[in-house]
Amino acid sequence: MSRPARLRLVLAGLGLLTPALVWAQAAAPEALRLRPSKSLGKAEADGKPALVLSASKLSTQIDQASRAEGDVELRYGELLLRAQNLTYEQVDDLARASGDVALSKGGTLFRGPELKLYLGRFEGEFLNPSYFFSLTGGGGSAKHMFFSDAKHLRAQEGTYSSCPIDESAPEPAWQIKADELAMDFEANEGVAKGAVLRFYGLPILGAPALSFPLGGQRKSGWLPPNINFDSRSGLEFGVPYYWNIAPQRDATLTPFLMTRRGPGLDSEFRYLEPEHSGQINWALLPNDRVIKTDRWALNLQQDGQLPLDWRYRVRAERVSDDEYWKDLPKRMQSLTQRLLLSDVQLGRDRKTSWGEAHAYGRVQRWQVLQGSEALANFDAPYQRSPQVGLRLNTAADDAVLDGFVPWVRRARLEGAVELEYNRFDLPSLTQLSPNQRKAMAEGRLYTGQRAHLQAHLSTPVGGAAWWLIPRLALNAAQYSLDQNMLDGRRSVHRSIPSFSLDHGWVLERDTTLFGRNSLQTLEPRLLYVNTPYRDQSSLPNFDSAAKDFNFDSIYTENQFSGVDRVNDANQLTLGLSSRWIDAGQGEEVLRLGAVQRYLFRDQRITADGMPVSQRLSDLLLLASAHINSQWWADGSVQFNPEAGRSVRTVLRARYSPGPFRTVSTAYRLARGQSEQIEIAWQWPLWGQEGKAAARRSHGNSCSGAWYSAGRIQYSLSDRRLTDSVMGVEYDAGCWILRVGAERQSTGQAEANTRLMLQMELVGLSQLGSNALKVLRDNIPGYRPLSANRSASLEAPYD
Incomplete structure (x- = not known):
């Protein structure tokens, strides 16, 4: 049976067309047409997939052989075979193809002049094939390719590279050549015998036998060498x-x-x-x-x-x-x-209808690396040996207080209780700072035990746009010390109650901003706190420190972290913020905020021990903007109204117009302590691909482009560079070279300088020091140049 027109035949398993189909064609004068079937690619009853063969010219003998010529296409399950000529022997299940043969299976593509393949068991031989692996984005060629089955293949005189083929170059920029290459996909192992890695024709790495994993799975073996240099x-x-x-x-x-x-x-x-x-x-x-x-x-x-x-x-x-x-x-x-922790924790949670309970235990130790520079020494923290506690809280307590957002529900009594015992010790005498050793000698540094109770009760109420949370709190502690206090006592206790009232609104309106439809919010919030004064100057301080003064801490009842210090207060905190949210995408475009605290009486418990009589606290100002996809900016200012100047300022901005292009800058001021500026970037310098990042990301060319990347920190108060990273990257499409230097301060007049050199063979591995990790960890918005070119997984070890 032969027809000059294009004809399709469907072979199920080893069978061909049924006699009924032959009779139908003989009886019908019109051309044979097969209707498409959704089950065509599925396995038949005998477990074998259907075979579909199409060509410009097709002839067949029932249960014998089929011959196809011109634009031949054979489908067998997930196997796709294209050629100019093909012979299929049905009895042996053997396909012979020639002329521009292309074989695709499981994401791997083979091309060559001639193929012999047993379809069912995927066994055969490919003459002079080239191949491409979609998982790694690379490929190569071989003299012969032998298929044992679908999961085992062997190549003679094979090569591998992720560089695109360049007709003007005798060979790619880099490639691996092997006398024999065996791949076992079932065992996830590839073995190359007589393998040599060549870079522009120069052998840089060789081995009699080299094994490697196939795909992203793990495989035992030697990894590329690490090379580092520092001062x-x-x-x-x-x-x-x-x-x-x-x-x-x-x-x-x-x-x-x-x-x-x-x-x-x-x-x-x-x-x-x-x-x-x-x-x-x-x-x-x-x-x-x-x-x-x-x-x-x-x-x-x-x-x-x-x-x-x-x-x-x-x-x-x-x-x-x-x-x-x-x-x-x-x-x-x-x-x-310089502060190394050893921490062992044990805990158990239990949830009930009324809330949850958390029982816990802990042992905590520190290694303090003081060093020989006395001015750089710092106070060692206390160790807990042990810490044992129990926390109870009602079911909705955390949800109500998390984020202070409005809700609609009836008021109910909620609260939490924490009971805890601690034994506080200090590291060895050699790990203490000079100030701590002096305080210990004068009897002002204590060790001992503390049992404390922290509890609060609240009745939150709220509506769709407001909330009100009255809250009663108690902080009680009992101390048993190893040393006498200044008044001769070793045991002492104190109890400090506190009342607070938290109230806020979230108002909304439709508006426009920079020509964009937006939703604007107006969010006033006030917090009143009343805590009586209790003298704590003679008590030990095991775990308390002053909180940083910012938009979060100003809305807390206690200005100290930990348990040992509770500031007295009769104060009102009033804040106002407004947000503009894009109506179409729901993205916050602009935020402005201001908050300040007013004292109704002097505050006597402070971080430095000096009472605060200034009625108005420093004013906190906040702004952030994301006007479009390229620009981000934010800043905060702590302004002292009496001095008429800022105490702390943080200003940041980032410009990122596209892939591999980002510049960010920051200014940080803590008056009397430090003043720094910082600039970080990743930007193309020159080269053909510098103006076509999208095209380069697909690896269509090995033409080179230079990029600069780095982060520089400069101390204006000390007039010197502090921690900084600078580097350049050369992107050749299928390989990337990174050269850089990292400087880290180790003292007032000391610094460690580290040089980095790394070559990344895209789709294969990285050689040298891990400059990529350093750049990624230090540069905001940094993006690896090979991010879109290799589908292989990153190495688990940086």
């Missing part, structure tokens, strides 16, 4: 080994060598069990050549669940010496590098 340790070279122990456990071991300090080992172990999960980091530098001693850092994180619904949490970090944070900072996890 305190010199050049550092490390080669990580990743060990995929089990689906729920893995480890990374990184032997390294520092030119100034010697060899060492970094290690990380992670686990994710059904009821327990955690991570352990251990860094060892035996016999540091600079200070002639062993150095180490340990970090432990673990969370888990115990019987009876108890949960625990462990966070612990320790280092070998006080100078570790200066010399080896990248091996530390704490955000406060």
Whole structure:
């Protein structure tokens, strides 16, 4: 049967057309037409998918063979095969294709002159194919490609690269060449024998056998080397080994060598069990050549669940010496590098119809890295050994007080109670500041025990646009000290009640702003607080500190955090804010706000011990604007009406007109303490792709473009640069080079400078120091240049 017109045949399993279909064509003079079926791609009863074959010219012998010529297209399940000529032998299920052959399956595309393939078991051979992997965005070519089945293939003299093909260049900018390349998708493993990584024809990495994971899953093996350089340790070279122990456990071991300090080992172990999960980091530098001693850092994180619904949490970090944070900072996890926490917590929650209860216990320890610079020393915080408590609160208490937004409901009595016991100790004498050691010698620094009760009752009422919350609170504490106080007592207690009334409105109207339809709100709020004076000057202060004066803290009853200090008050706080919200998108476009506090009597309990007689507090002003998608700006000012000048000012702005283009600036002033300016950016410098970020993001060209990225902080009061990062990036489309420097202050006249050099082979890996993480962590709005070009997952280890 042969027809010159284009014809479609459908083969189900190994069967071809039924005799009825043959009879229908013989009886009907018009051309054969098959109606589309939604079940065509589904498996038939025997478990095999349907086979669809189309071509310009098609001939077949029932149960024997089919021959197709011209624009051949064969579909078999998720397999798609295109060619100019194809022969399909039905008995053997063998397809032979030639002429511009293209084979697509599972997101992988093969092209070549000639293919032989057993469709059902996906076994065969491809001659001189090229291939593309959609997962990584890269591909290559081979002399021969052998398919064992759908999950196993082997290539002879294969290559791989994410660079686009350039007819004018003999080979791509970078590529991996291997004598033999075997891929086992079932085991998630690829093995390249005789593999060499070449960069512009120059071999930069080679191995007799190189294994790698396929896709984003984990795979044991050596990772690209780490290269770092800083002014305190010199050049550092490390080669990580990743060990995929089990689906729920893995480890990374990184032997390294520092030119100034010697060899060492970094290690990380992670686990994710059904009821327990955690991570352990251990860094060892035996016999540091600079200070002639062993150095180490340990970090432990673990969370888990115990019987009876108890949960625990462990966070612990320790280092070998006080100078570790200066010399080896990248091996530390704490955000406060000179104050390392060891914290073990245990807790259990229980919810009932009336509310919830939370029972907890805690042990807390600190390692204080004071160092040899006396002026840079700071007071060590107290340790808790232990802390045991119980919190009870009504069901709606948190919802009512969270955000102070209106609600519609009937008033009801709500409240909370906290009962807690603490044992407070100090770190060792060597970790105390000079001021603390002096206070201890004079008998003004205490250790001991404290039991406290904090409770409040409220009756919140409100409507659709307003709320009113009257509130009674009590802070009571009993102290038992190890040292005599100035009056000779070791046991003392105090009790401080407080009353507050919180009232606010949210009014709305339709308006326009900059020609845009908007919803404007007017939100007045007042808070009255009355707390009697109780002398606390002779009492210990274990955990209280003055709160920062801002838009959040000014609306709190107590100006101190913690339990040990409660300020006296007879005051009214009045604030007003207004927001403009885009009516179409619901996005806040503009916000303005002002708030100030008025004292009806002098405040005697203050952070510095000096009474406050000024009736009007500093005025807080707030503004933020997001006029369009390119501009953001916000600022806050603390203005002293008596001095007629600002006390604290923060102004920030960011301009981001498009991808890989962002500039932000900030000004911060704390009068008498610090004054800083900051500028951060990511911006194209020059190059063809600098004006076509969207096109470059698809990797259509390897033409180069230069980008600059960085963040500079300058202290106007000290007239010097503080923590800063500067770098340049060269984007060649399929590879990116990053060069930069990072400066971190370690003292009044000390700084650590780190040089960074990283090459990213898009779709493969990153070589060198982790400059990408440094830029991403330090530059607001920074976006990796390869963000849209590689579908592969980022490495789990930065």
